[in-house]
Amino acid sequence: MREADEVAACGFAGCAVMTIPLSQFEARFAEIPRDREVILACASGDRSLKATYFLMYQGYAKVTNMKHGLARWVARGFPVTGSATAVSAGGCGCGSGTCC
Numbered sequence: 001m002r003e004a005d006e007v008a009a010c011g012f013a014g015c016a017v018m019t020i021p022l023s024q025f026e027a028r029f030a031e032i033p034r035d036r037e038v039i040l041a042c043a044s045g046d047r048s049l050k051a052t053y054f055l056m057y058q059g060y061a062k063v064t065n066m067k068h069g070l071a072r073w074v075a076r077g078f079p080v081t082g083s084a085t086a087v088s089a090g091g092c093g094c095g096s097g098t099c100c
Contacts, residue, residue, distance in 0.1 A: 001020070001021065001022045001025070001040060001041065001042035001047040001048045001050075001051050002019070002021060002022075002042050002043060002047075002070070003021045003022075003023065004019075004021065006043060006086075007019055008082065009082050009083065009086035009087075010070065010074070010080050010081065010082040010083055010084055010085075010086035010087050011070075011080060011081040011082055012041065012070065012073060012078075012080065012081075013078075013079035013080050013081045014078065014079040018031070018032065020032070022042070022047045022050070022051060025051055025054070026054070029051075029054065029055060029058065032055065032060070032063075034059075034060055034061075034062070035062075036062060037062045037063075037064070038055075038060070038062060038063045038064075039063075039064055039065075039066050040052045040055070040063060040064070040065050040066065041065075041066035041069045041070060041073075042069045042070070043069050043070045043071060043087055044068060044069050044070075044071050045065060045066060045067045045068045045069040045071075045072075046069075048065050048066060048069060049065045051065075052064065052065040070087050071087050074087050
């Protein structure tokens with residue numbers, strides 16, 4: 001759900017990650033496997049929640065949203081790529097203040 005510049009600044013580490021920005025999601029959602037559990041995440045959980053509902057509408061049964069997204073991941077001390085300071089606990093982390 002996160003755009004390329006967000007992922008470059010700070011991303012999830014230590015887990016299998018598939019990156020599809022929300023701006024490309026409707027065109028690329030078929031890349032997401034239907035036969036396994038999938039956790040959708042963005043910086044704060046808002047954009048990924050929209051994508052989770054979209055996938056459920058498309059018939060995906062094994063999807064869930066990571067509430068509070070990367071901000072919670074960072075706050076809990078889990079591994080990241082880039083800089084954890086790129087994610088603010090109170091916002092989406094993209095810097096625009098309007099995406100979430």
